[in-house]
Amino acid sequence: MALTGRAGLVAALGIVVVLFAPQPGPALAGVCLLLAAGILVDLTLAGAVRPLRFHRSGERLVRLGESTTVELTVENPGGRRVRGVLRDAWQPSAGAAPREAPLDVPAGERRKVVVTLTPTRRGDRESVAVAVRSLGPLGLAARQGGHRSPWTVRVLPPFLSRKHLPARLARLRELDGRHPALVRGQGTEFDSLREYVAGDDVRSIDWRATARRHDVVVRTWRPERDRRVLIVLDTGRTSAGRVGAAPIPLAGAVPKGPAGQPARPEPGWPRLDWSMDAALLLAALAARAGDRVDLLAYDRSVRTWLSGASRTELLSSLVNAMAPIEAELVEADAQGMVAAILARAKRRCLVVLLTDLNAAAMDEGLMPVLPQLSARHLVLVAGVSDPRVAAMAAGRGTAEEVYDAAAAEHARLERRRITARLRRHGVEVVDAPPDDLAPALADHYLALKAAGRL
């Protein structure tokens, strides 16, 4: 049960009545009895909440930054009209609106309540409960009850870097495929045989085929295809650090200062989310280029393993697999990660390791075991650099800023040192600020492909 403000108002009016009544004692008893009777009448005559039935329909998937709707159908099989409010209790970051919706379902009918979800972060969001408050005819008291009507909406990574895809695809077409090259170069493989046309390079004539066909036949070549790309997401503690500016603002993450300004600098997105964005662009590009893409997410155990997705389904499977992954606050186990990669990638492939180029963590973790990996596979390590560190390194003027600049310079130096060491091990390194990571990684992939190093 629940009371309304009207009950409190009646009681407040009762104070005045009792104060000026000739016999205050009986007046008090009368007011209280009247109120109790009214509440009792309301509770008896309010539409029952327990027999209500709920059905849901609507979207199951939504991309972060977009809105979706979920419809909740309320069916009232009882004998009385249910009038009041309904709350569909979603998790806070699902951004459900409205919080409470008015409800009026006549007996034996059903009504639809539409809830708009605007999620503020990635992952699975569920509706925990549906609560209904059914008012009585006098509006003094209400019946209240909860129902479970589960529904989960998966919030997918936004794939903001898809704006870079057309330009990279154009580069890919230039490089390859639609125009078979007649010159055999590095990074090409045999494509087909066709009849000689005047103007073809005589060096590409396939004499053995020509002998069989009584016609001059030339070989054509195209860039290598059907290579394997294994994207590895490091979900350890270093990937939880937030960098850059969040393209989709986090609701309630930044407490506002007194002047409406954020009290602290905007915390940005976790490194993991930037890595995912870059991984999606790379996967989209690699799928178009005819390579196979697998995904592994690892910290101390395998978080996600996605393999063998068909080329048309690849992106949707990837975003689905990535959506629930969160950074774990544990040190990543590099040895285990390398073992997991080696167990899964039997053939030589391009291992794209998306992690943080953190010197301390790398020295302890990845550096000792990297040779095992680079001996069998081509390894590309991609890390998000922090624009805030670059801004700090440029700070001059006051002693405070110079001390900060020295600290930032120290961090950058460590980062360059670890990058240099990685390159000496024959590992490709992409180190870019958050907004540039995805295109930089895609460009590096194209360059590797053009050089035939996959």
Place this chain on the structure above:
Amino acid sequence: MTTPHQAPPAGGSASAPTSPTLRSMWRGGRLIALLGLIVVAIAAITTLLGPDPRQERFLDPDDTSLRGSKALAELLRARGVTVDRVDSVEKARALGGDRLLFASDTLYLATDDLTDLPGDRLLVGAFDLKQLAPGVEPAPEVARERSRAPECALPAAAAAGSAFIGGVAFEVPPGGTGCYPSREGWTLVTHAAPTGTTTVVGSGSFMTNLRLDEDGNAALAINLLDTGKPVTWLVRPENPSPGDLAGEEGRSIYDLMPPGIGWSLLMAGVAVVLVAFWRGRRLGPVVVERLPVVVRAAETVEGRGRLYRARKARERAAGALRAGALDRLIPRLGLGRGANGHEVVAAIAAGTDEDPRQVGDALYGPPPENDEGLVALAGYVDHIERKVSEL
């Protein structure tokens, strides 16, 4: 938000009520209700069967507690002294006659009323003495309560010997007698007032059940009270309420309030409870969510910067700035990784028109001696980098 929707729901999922029924509430709550009932029952029984809950009443002839004075009253009665316990001035006046008035607590008495009572007086503690015992002035300091020798010729005190006394100290008026001196003054003063002999003692604890059998306490108390006159023992009224305190023209605060105020306060309480229930009842459960940590990656770098600042680590700060600059300068100057300081300085001085000694000091010299030096160093290193990049 509600729209008519007549078509059957397409592919909806089932729902189940989660709110408790009366039966489940009874099942879940009956143990707690039983426990509550037991607690209430035990409390009621101990209250009904327990000792008299009345407070200890200081110097009350009917109180048997350590602070009461029933022992003294019984002793006086055994010696044939009439002891009448009264709790108001009106009752004391009604007894009339030539009596000894013994008063120990004036909080609930108006001293004006006492002034015109005839007979002797024995007063305990700081009264408004101007009217009751003119001439006896309390000293500014309070004397510690302890066993004291009488050191006076007053028969009552001299016969009793040392007694546990202290409290308010007084100055003796002309013609009066002071006993039991302390450093602050006399703690027992007696003198002849117009209405009769008036005795003032600094504290009454020597008359309590606790102290009566120590020293000469009992003797002193009996000597003071057994004067051959009946004793009017004035105590404070039972559970006086603040509203009964005598006010202007004898009207208490309740006389000024409308009669229904108590009942309407009760009604206001009911209203507050209802409003609290209205505001406090939540629609649906609190929804919990496992949120990711919000920690900016740059915090470790900022922390290192603050550490440099706090420890004035100019050597490390300058070292980091120089190493960063050299890391960028050396490839730009076309030198190898292993180039030593002289080669680098020479290459910079040759490319730009900077003084080689200054360049060497900036890149390889001793650490700056103060923060201004560090800022200047950072500026000069920037200047060198700019010059080299313009080559």
